[in-house]
Amino acid sequence: MKLLRTGVDDLPALQSCFFASVSVLAAKDYTPEQRRAWVSRALDNANTWRDKLVSQFGWKAVENEEVQGFILLVPQDNLIDWLYVSPAAANNGVATNLLRELERTARTLGIPHLETHASVTAQPFFERRGYEVVEKEEIEAGNCVLPRALMRKKL
DSSP states (O other): OOEEEEGGGGGHHHHHHHHHIIIIIGGGTTTHHHHHHHHHHHHHHHHHHHHHHHHHEEEEEEETEEEEEEEEEEGGTTEEEEEEOOOGTTTTHHHHHHHHHHHHHHHTTTTEEEEEEEETHHHHHHHHHOOOEEEEEEEEEETEEEEEEEEEEEE
């Protein structure tokens, strides 16, 4: 597995990985309606994805020319904005390696702490890596409410 910086050309592969991750890996924590609303909310705004890929620090994990996962750092907000892994790569260290690279970069940039808005599915992963729940959140997506948590880790 290689970790590479993301770019605008990666948009289709990242969105495909995102769709698979939410559709399959989040199935135990979110209803089909919630997952459809989550995917729709994110994929309906391709321009936001493009803007983030141009202006932020993103990495993708690639094996056999396939995106296995990706992560995005928004330094001005101390924020991990995306962390998604393809179902085929789940529990194989992809997310851990992506997060390790992001945290290394954040420390280099002098970022004192990181935050993320973690899905119910992702919360245990972040907790095992030292992130703590700051507050429970709910966001609206279509006609659904999606539970998540603001989590933080001091670097």
